[in-house]
Amino acid sequence: MTKHTQISDEPVVVEVIAHSNFLVSAGATNTKFLNSLKDDKKILGLTCPKCKKVYVPPRLHCPTCFVRMSEWVDLSGKGTLSSYTVVRYKEPYMPKEPPFAYGIIQLDGASTGMPHFLGGVDLDKIKIGMRLEPVFKEQREGSILDIDYFKPGS
Ligand SMILES: [Zn+2]
Numbered sequence: 001m002t003k004h005t006q007i008s009d010e011p012v013v014v015e016v017i018a019h020s021n022f023l024v025s026a027g028a029t030n031t032k033f034l035n036s037l038k039d040d041k042k043i044l045g046l047t048c049p050k051c052k053k054v055y056v057p058p059r060l061h062c063p064t065c066f067v068r069m070s071e072w073v074d075l076s077g078k079g080t081l082s083s084y085t086v087v088r089y090k091e092p093y094m095p096k097e098p099p100f101a102y103g104i105i106q107l108d109g110a111s112t113g114m115p116h117f118l119g120g121v122d123l124d125k126i127k128i129g130m131r132l133e134p135v136f137k138e139q140r141e142g143s144i145l146d147i148d149y150f151k152p153g154s
Pocket of ligand 1: 048049050051052053062063064065066
């Protein structure tokens with residue numbers, strides 16, 4: 001005969017205050033990508049030598065072909081909005097004050113979509129399929145946030 005234990009279904013609440021400060025190397029591939037944003041206001045991609053997909057942000061290996069990629073391509077930075085959402089709540093980790101929008105931008109010449117913020121447009125005027133172009137910060141530091149946002153463009 002099996003003995004059954006009565007388990008409470010009261011929720012358990014555990015308060016955790018966690019702080020963690022650490023540095024992570026961006027690696028050679030992302031360092032080149034981020035330095036290009038900082039120094040040249042250029043968005044770079046990497047092309048797979050086998051399937052010819054262009055990855056932005058770049059990655060070292062093609063996830064489809066499992067081959068190493070080393071052929072860099074300069075993109076214009078212009079692209080098309082493929083999806084988006086509007087954020088209306090505040091969380092401490094968010095780099096912008098709500099309400100704001102971010103979306104997936106299909107950059108011209110890229111095979112992958114790049115997530116980033118949308119700006120320079122009323123939130124209720126954002127439309128999937130709209131053309132976009134990047135707005136870079138004046139003070140850049142080698143971060144994906146060196147692109148302040150994508151605004152309506154040609
Ligand atoms: Zn490939």
